[in-house]
Amino acid sequence: MINLLIMGKPGAGKGTQSKKLLKHYQLEHISTGNIYRDEIKKGSEIGIEAKKYLDQGNLVPDKMTNDIVWEILSKKDYPNGFMLDGYPRTRAQAEALDEMLCRLEISLTSVINVDVEDEILLRRMAGRRVCPSCGHTYHTDYHPPKLEGICDHCGHELIQRPDDLEESVMNRLAIYNEKTKPLLDYYDEKNLLVVIDGEQSTNKVFHDIISKLGEK
Ligand code: ADP
Ligand code: ADP
Ligand code: ZN
Numbered sequence: 001m002i003n004l005l006i007m008g009k010p011g012a013g014k015g016t017q018s019k020k021l022l023k024h025y026q027l028e029h030i031s032t033g034n035i036y037r038d039e040i041k042k043g044s045e046i047g048i049e050a051k052k053y054l055d056q057g058n059l060v061p062d063k064m065t066n067d068i069v070w071e072i073l074s075k076k077d078y079p080n081g082f083m084l085d086g087y088p089r090t091r092a093q094a095e096a097l098d099e100m101l102c103r104l105e106i107s108l109t110s111v112i113n114v115d116v117e118d119e120i121l122l123r124r125m126a127g128r129r130v131c132p133s134c135g136h137t138y139h140t141d142y143h144p145p146k147l148e149g150i151c152d153h154c155g156h157e158l159i160q161r162p163d164d165l166e167e168s169v170m171n172r173l174a175i176y177n178e179k180t181k182p183l184l185d186y187y188d189e190k191n192l193l194v195v196i197d198g199e200q201s202t203n204k205v206f207h208d209i210i211s212k213l214g215e216k
Contacts, residue, residue, distance in 0.1 A: 001078075001079075002213075004082070008113060010176060011122075015031065016137060025081065025083075028072075028081070030082055032086045036050040057169065057171040070096075110193075111192040124139065131158055134153050134154045134156065143202070
């Protein structure tokens with residue numbers, strides 16, 4: 001079983017790399033950001049509560065997020081392992097995750113940090129377009145769809161995430177630096193951290209991850 005965690009600033013390419021890694025290792029994808037966006041779309045109670053935080057680029061409270069992750073992890077419905085994407089984001093979440101894994105008697109294989117400098121991130125987020133129907137992600141310059149503004153996979157019109165607008169982006173970066181960045185040391189101390197240069201092409205980043213994981 002391979003249990004991975006992918007970390008990186010907003011826009012670093014976590015979602016893009018997760019998609020490739022899932023396919024490669026046949027893993028279960030656990031993306032808390034995707035879960036919240038789905039719940040918002042459904043208009044569920046969780047979605048209504050979460051929307052207040054997502055739109056501003058703030059973190060949803062730890063308790064709510066930990067409960068969601070526990071519900072998925074505790075089902076143990078991931079024969080080849082899982083890929084956590086966008087969780088944990090705070091020290092309290094990392095400790096809660098440790099407790100969950102301990103109860104389930106499983107452990108993390110590696111923690112991947114996709115490293116990208118801020119200026120590049122801002123460009124990535126400004127050009128990010130997503131399909132609200134199937135969740136596929138594009139970039140206006142780097143990964144454009146075949147037909148401008150239309151999803152290659154399902155034909156739906158693409159949108160810009162509300163939290164990719166300037167103000168929210170700056171807030172997300174500040175929150176990352178304050179709350180999430182310290183987790184890199186947390187995992188480094190556990191000897192789990194693998195740092196990847198995320199400023200290369202999507203395929204190069206992917207191959208670096210695969211080769212570094214293979215070395216472990
Ligand atoms: P990005 O891909 O830009 O890093 P995500 O899609 O992972 O962002 O998350 C989008 C938003 O969902 C976050 O800004 C936050 O509001 C909420 N969210 C996602 N994961 C978590 C988490 N682990 N803890 C708290 N809030 C979260
Ligand atoms: P995250 O999940 O970390 O927020 P995404 O995977 O959604 O990041 O990527 C953010 C944006 O940058 C998307 O528009 C995506 O198409 C683009 N992107 C991702 N990886 C790369 C890369 N290596 N080079 C150029 N653009 C990229
Ligand atoms: Zn689509």
